Amino acid sequence: MRIRVVSTKSEIERLNRDEMFVHLAFRASNADIFRLLQRCPQLKAIQVPASYYRTLSQAGKMFLQIHGVTLIEGDVWGHRKDLSEYLIIEEQDLRRISELLSSGMSPEDIAESLCDDMKVSPGLVRFIGETRRS
Structure with missing residues (x-):
């Protein structure tokens, strides 16, 4: 299982359209979530760090729920993005x-x-x- 680690808003436009699992390592706005879902229509889950999870708007959370995308609270430990864009399970x-x-x-x-x-x-x-x- 591959989880694409996205460090900046600008990376959203460069994601593969077939990404299914994404970890957002930045504080995403509703517009970022919308762009992410447009870019990756097969998305199943988004993971965000706990501090960002608490600040996501209810509208953003509902938007994900409506599209069948699971929002997961959590971090990736020890991942080196300079070595790989993906965290591999x-x-x-x-x-x-x-x-x-x-x-x-x-x-x-x-x-x-x-x-x-x-x-x-x-x-x-x-x-x-x-x-x-x-």
Whole structure:
């Protein structure tokens, strides 16, 4: 699973149209969210840092919800954008989440136990778990 890390507003125009998961590392306005959805019509989820999540407008959150895009609160740890524009969730981690789900563990418990190992936010692990459970 690839998550495109977007550091500036100007990067939105350069995104691939087929991006499905994006981490916004800047404080996005409603206009930025609108442009992002126009640019990436297949978008499934947007992750934003906690401080930015709290300042997103209700209108922006509702707009995402209407378009079926999940908003995830969280950070990416240890990602070096100068090395790669993408944060990669390894297939083995995705399988591990699926196995834990199959064993009856809840997405919340999985997130609590794996987020440090995977170096991603609990919200992202929960999102992966919920999509894998469906």
